[in-house]
Amino acid sequence: MKIALIGLGTTGKIVAEFLVKEQALSVVLCRKNSPDAGKDLSEILHRPYMAVPVETIDNLEETLVKYKPDVLIDFSSPSFLRENLTTLARCNVNVVTAVTGYTQMDIKRAKVLARKQKFGVVFAPNITRGVNVMLLMAQIAAILQPDYDFQVIDENHRNKKDSPSGTAEKIATAIMKGLGKRSDEDELVPIHSIRAGDITGRHKVLACGLYDQIEITHTAFSRKAYAEGAYKAACFILGKTGLYEMKDVYGLGNYTCAKERFGDATELPLSNAYA
Incomplete structure (x- = not known):
């Protein structure tokens, strides 16, 4: 499984390290004009070379075609999915979003799009x-x-x-x-x-x-709990279609x-x- 990650805040960086250890992270996405663009992830995390490039979302579809991730894990903000969900669906990239702040309209739109485009989305504000x-x-x-x-x-x-x-x-x-x-x-x-x-x-x-x-x-004693939950959700949504929550991931x-x-x-x- 190849995973793309967006959102390198305090939790996102821990998620990135976790995914690298699982040998699952293929690319990190960042906002337009980000100073991290073009770097290797190791430069941001201050680790030895990781061979995980950081790319902007300026040409998101082109980037997704190039790196071919199976799943995107989102720790950014609601605006990313609002603006790019259609592109992710078109590129057949399933999504795990740990972001909060979505409206009921956002969730309804994702549900309809997941059904029509036959791809999978996990809404996971409660990820552990x-x-x-x-x-x-x-x-x-x-x-x-x-x-x-x-x-x-x-x-x-x-x-x-x-x-x-x-x-x-x-x-x-x-x-x-x-x-x-x-x-x-x-x-x-x-x-x-x-x-x-x-x-x-x-x-x-x-x-x-x-x-x-x-x-x-x-x-939560450690943000690794969020990383573990995100990875488990990514494994769950791989190859699935439709809208899910963490209750589905954990079998509850x-x-x-x-x-x-x-x-x-x-x-x-x-x-x-x-x-």
């Missing part, structure tokens, strides 16, 4: 396995304790642009579904965002009753909870936590 397990746990807590007050705390590094994070919003949606409420209702689950220092990523669910409190926390899409264990014979599909 631990976060995906946390989504299920949060919904289960809401199912079992619907009379509790739920809050989400979203902690990330000072340079993270979106606040709240896409992951925090996913967690809040999972709780809302567990409570049997729509995400467009007035009483949304409150999200408290903290942007400070170099916090790698921590999300916490507080479920508070009158006499006790439940806490569900996911903490069909996870169900038998509500009869808690006094009701109805099965609840927890895959809807990823709406």
